[in-house]
Amino acid sequence: MILGTAGHIDHGKTTLVKVLTGVDTDRLPEEKRRGITIDLGFAPLVIDGAGTIGIVDVPGHEAFIRTMLAGASGIDIALLVIAADESVMPQTREHLDILSLLGVEQLIVAITKSDLVADEWMALVLDDVEMLLAPTSFRASRTVPVSARTGEGIAELRRAISDAAVRIPSRGHDNDLFRMPIDRVFTIRGTGTVATGTIWSGSVSRDAALILRPGDRAVRVRGVQTHGAAVVTANAGERAAVALAGCELADVARGSVLVGDSAWIGTSEIEAEIELAADSPRVSSRTRLRFHLGTADVGCRLAGARTIGGTEMAARARVRIVFDEPLVSRGGDRFVLRYPSPPSTIGGGRVVDPYPPKRRRLEPVEEGVPVPGSGSATDARLAGLLAAAAVAGIQLPTLPVRLGIPESGVASAARAIGAITVDGRIYATEVV
Template sequence: MTIVIGTAGHIDHGKTALLRALTGIDADRLPEERARGMTIDVGYAHLALDDGTELDFVDVPGHDRLVGNMLVGAGEIDAALLVVAADDGPRAQTREHLQLLDALGVSDGLAVVTKTDVVRPDRVDAAANEVRGLLDATSLAGIPIVAGSSMTDDGIDDVHAALVALRDRVVARQGGNVGGRPSGSRLAVDRVFSIRGRGTVVTGTLRGARIERGVVLRVVPDPGVRTVRVREVQVHGHAIESAGPGRVALALAGEVVADLTRGVVLTTDPAVVASDRLLVAIRPAVAFGAERGRGLAVALPSDRARLAVHHGTAHVGASVGRGPRDSHVLGSGEGTAVLRLDRPIAVAPGDRFAIRRPSPVETLGGGRVLDADPPCGAARRRASAARIRALAAAAPGSAAWATARLDLHGAIADGRSAPLVAADVAEAIDDVLMEAVSGVDEARSAELIRRGTTALRRRTGVGGSSAVRLATERLDDLLRRGRLVRDGDRIRIAGRPRSESLE
């Protein structure tokens, strides 16, 4: 188990050089990156600690045109390493990267003022104060700030010690479950390539439960609901039998391997589904510009606005739905909306994401997924402010969340578990069944089930075999409670004498 730390900061402020000084690894892996002296795509490094554990680093580009690549790296991190050059101070991408980290809910990290060897000590202090002023408006408020030089190694020991302390804070905050609740394995793919003798290899940040050689993983999204088998597991270049949360490489087998791309998720977690429609809570980005006042937020996107959603290692175009049923005010500046994506992505309740305006480019904010399969059709009539707020207040996957989601939908029949019906819908179906029997001496059970399925479909949109199953369960419950009596395929109200014929 390790934690994953992502770099952030303006171009040429020394992010890659700092990782090289800490780890001895050059995270610039592309020839063009080394030739130009700038990070273009996401790079990776790791640091072995004295206690035998390791830290994983994701190095991201700082250029304003490469923010999409930055978000690929930042989408799957536990903490941030903000790098600011002492001679330059915070610049445009410093602020934008902080906006994006805040949007993704990254709440711990370390800020490092670099290039201390080229300025006077008072300039280092001034740069640190500027950094503190920016941090205080974000989710990273209060994180430590240290200074050092990657060229002279002055202060690098302090950075190392601060990273160990960061590791300890993250582990303590997550209760030892680094990478999230172990409800299953989940790896968002950030690289796909082939190695002679091993075939297709993918890399990514593993979340949730351990992953082992031989395990079968679902590919999400995939129209054919296909799977891959893990032929080999590697961590930091070493083949192992199983790996816990952190940076992992997997050699894969299966017919779908040729179709794997960045943004796909490989998983055993049943909560991860493919969806192109999400109920979300969104929060506007913090703004640092003088025209808005430091710490004030930009507005939430308007109804039908077009934007880009960055989630995990995927990015996709989307339109915002903030109509009367979808838009409700939550606490802490959040508001709800429905995002209609241009294509399905792999997503689970509780996932964080960032949103940006495509043109003119601007970070609009971030949010969290409340429901990866929100109510549609007739069930949308149940989308009240109280029900959506109850769902937003519950921890994803908890009993309270499941209860709130069932109340929002009225009935749930997703094919992954037995269909369920909310208490008020169950009562309404019971009333329909009792009313159908009360007007006659007896009724056939098939007719009652038909009426129950019709009522369920009109109220919740659930139909087909799931509706038949739920209507049958409601009829059986009335029989168990003694409100109705069965004679063969005929049903009558309890206490009413049996009829010899049906009229």
């Protein structure tokens, strides 16, 4: 289980993490010198009844929003930190928007530096927080005033984290394909290249054969650690450090992905459902955007001549997104879209098909279009893919990636719609 911080610069995120865990996540000399977080920081948090939770501490400065996005991907619980002496600030709002776009469901608000303000001022800050959350899915989130200096509220905050943790469903790992977006890479003398990240699906064990994407570099797992301790296997929802054989430090970077199956392919085009925020700039096929998924950050544009956004209302559409470089994605993945200049978050969406068939134009998105991985919609989604494929069928191993479900779920959906498998390809009954 992963908890990620969020909030404006100098609101006390790193200090609060240190109080909770005893770990100073600012490890770079420049971070020590400047007194601000620049890169992602990591620490284990032991919570009674919830076990060990991995914490990802993100920078709050607007110049490092790309780093924040890499850290926010894959978190289960968000800890939005707001300083009592400043209240809600610009990056508070943008970070909250990003958490919503990424589909984070559990949020806790920590009001830090509570010892610096009077009760009357604290009441105003609490009103600000209530107004901030009111139009979002986080409106019922718990708010806890805390002080790192006096310890006020820390015990209550730990209880709030514990309560949120029990509401997080298990990600599961049986029969699912392994994927771990990489957020940090380094070398250790005697060990070699080590990549760290949050495991999004599946599991990884020592001596496992993996593939480094994008690209096609085969690597072998020398060892696995979680929270600094060697383990036999690390599972979905855990942070892991994976020692790799078969690659050098220069071969791996933040944004790379470790996968356990050749069904994961880096592609230059996906089909997606997007939503642009109200008052966002107009976006057309000529508009250059930044696409953030997992720890990856790539340039992109929308295929075709459609123009969307630029109104007082949020705009929603089914689109093709074309990348400047190959990117690994899965049906159902959440992503964020940012405008490069001036830098701003303008919206986000969900991957509908990471391997879309070729066609000239896309119809507008329809209400009720099945979303990959959304339970009962899976049968309809598979039926739609097979109908579009017609007599060509679909390679069976790609469906866990396209549908966003484990292999066992693909088999169940295929039985439900009466699909037929022949020589590793799957077909709709009516075309066989």
